[in-house]
Amino acid sequence: MSSIANKQVLITGASSGIGKALCLQYAELGCHVFACGRNEQRLASLVDQNSLIEPLIFDITNKAEVDTVFASLDKLDLVILNAGDCEYIDDALQFDSPLFERIIKTNLISVGYMLEAAIPLLEKNSQLALVSSSVTYLPLQRAEAYGASKAGMSYLAKSLSLDLKPHGIHVSLVEPGFVKTPLTDKNNFKMPFLISAEQAAVRIVQGLAQKHAVIHFPKRFTLILKMLGCLPFGLWQKLAVRTIKK
Numbered sequence: 001m002s003s004i005a006n007k008q009v010l011i012t013g014a015s016s017g018i019g020k021a022l023c024l025q026y027a028e029l030g031c032h033v034f035a036c037g038r039n040e041q042r043l044a045s046l047v048d049q050n051s052l053i054e055p056l057i058f059d060i061t062n063k064a065e066v067d068t069v070f071a072s073l074d075k076l077d078l079v080i081l082n083a084g085d086c087e088y089i090d091d092a093l094q095f096d097s098p099l100f101e102r103i104i105k106t107n108l109i110s111v112g113y114m115l116e117a118a119i120p121l122l123e124k125n126s127q128l129a130l131v132s133s134s135v136t137y138l139p140l141q142r143a144e145a146y147g148a149s150k151a152g153m154s155y156l157a158k159s160l161s162l163d164l165k166p167h168g169i170h171v172s173l174v175e176p177g178f179v180k181t182p183l184t185d186k187n188n189f190k191m192p193f194l195i196s197a198e199q200a201a202v203r204i205v206q207g208l209a210q211k212h213a214v215i216h217f218p219k220r221f222t223l224i225l226k227m228l229g230c231l232p233f234g235l236w237q238k239l240a241v242r243t244i245k246k
């Protein structure tokens with residue numbers, strides 16, 4: 001882990017949850033951390049905790065803001081695209097296309113803006129991580145927007161890893177299970193094997209140190225989801241519709 005000290009690390013979604021825990025852990029390891037988000041106050045409180053953290057305030061869905069911020073940066077050793085949002089389609093009979101657009105823009109389109117701006121700053125032996133979700137392992141009710149955005153992101157990360165590997169840029173895909181954060185505090189359903197943001201960050205830091213192509217956790221949850229994802233879809237459809245209540 002010592003080789004990470006003094007590296008330049010950029011993390012989006014740093015003002016709360018998993019991103020905040022990642023910032024504090026990388027700063028603790030001696031990295032210079034660019035902590036990105038919109039909430040200036042919450043990012044300032046991170047700087048109070050560790051002076052190796054430098055806030056960058058911008059909206060990831062605004063391409064001009066993304067370009068301006070990245071143009072002010074020099075080389076980066078590790079970029080973690082973690083910012084995201086979750087909203088559910090509560091009534092599929094009245095499909096909410098503005099909600100769908102908001103989530104796809106925040107979780108997927110913005111990633112394109114940041115990749116365009118960040119990849120030129122990544123040199124040989126650098127790393128890029130995309131934080132997707134284990135929701136991609138099997139379709140869940142009400143997750144049409146969130147699940148579609150994360151399925152897109154997982155494919156994007158895997159495809160990108162093939163194209164960037166020959167250039168010495170290692171891409172990792174991160175697929176967490178349930179993590180207690182402001183994003184999941186809004187959920188009104190049971191979240192099995194919920195872990196803390198700090199526990200999630202430890203697993204991501206370790207997985208990235210070992211350059212794992214896919215980092216998923218907690219395994220006791222993600223492996224069950226993966227197994228269910230192997231069922232014939234018609235069978236999963238019957239099980240899900242029968243057992244999952246709104």
Ligand SMILES: NC(=O)c1ccc[n+]([C@@H]2O[C@H](COP(=O)([O-])OP(=O)(O)OC[C@H]3O[C@@H](n4cnc5c(N)ncnc54)[C@H](OP(=O)(O)O)[C@@H]3O)[C@@H](O)[C@H]2O)c1
Nearest residue numbers: 013015016017018037038039059060083084178179181183
């Ligand atoms: N928590 C879970 O169980 C879980 C599971 C699987 C995957 N994930 C993924 O993990 C990532 C982090 O989630 P979290 O649970 O830590 O959520 P969180 O605590 O709500 O944090 C989300 C972060 O994203 C930033 N963000 C959202 N929209 C933004 C925008 N338009 N521009 C700039 N920043 C924006 C927020 O910053 P500002 O408000 O300051 O802008 C915030 O720092 C997300 O991609 C999420 O989908 C989470």
